[in-house]
Amino acid sequence: GAGVSQSPSNKVTEKGKDVELRCDPISGHTALYWYRQSLGQGLEFLIYFQGNSAPDKSGLPSDRFSAERTGGSVSTLTIQRTQQEDSAVYLCASSLDRGGSLNEQFFGPGTRLTVL
């Protein structure tokens, strides 16, 4: 079946512009995660969505970052007034996340964001 997809695969933008990154999770997966992979910081957790529960936003680096998940499926990560330090690969993952049991996170290929 189809895996996690992300779009665009590459995004180049100018400093100060807003960008939107999209994630389509695996069908039926109720949990969705955003991570960021950058040279200076490695792989960092950003935000987590689970069903209708309030998202865990504890990893968002500033209030310029926000994310939403519509209809429990597709998610959009928005970065406002982009800065050069936002340049990174943004990874999305989804999992079944049944209750308290562990479920594997399946990762998408990522969106490479370059802020000039």
Next chain:
Amino acid sequence: AQSVTQLGSHVSVSEGALVLLRCNYSSSVPPYLFWYVQYPNQGLQLLLKYTSAATLVKGINGFEAEFKKSETSFHLTKPSAHMSDAAEYFCAVSRSGGYNKLIFGAGTRLAVHP
């Protein structure tokens, strides 16, 4: 708080040699531990995971890892390296129970030479 330390940002081995990638963790609660692999320009793929069952965990592509609580370690090994194993490897920890926010190590890039 949880954290992961991967010793060695770059490891180079000969084809056919033993692969050993080191991971130490810190966790105030019983952890779940993972190894992920990332091939160039691809997403992360799960190699194996420890979830408090057997301490020796076997994964895909001939990799295995042993959970040693006394040493707070979860090193990844493979008896014989193949050229196709060249990739970046990430160790990660999450809390047992609850949801599965992953805390990653800095990664180790494995090079395999003929």
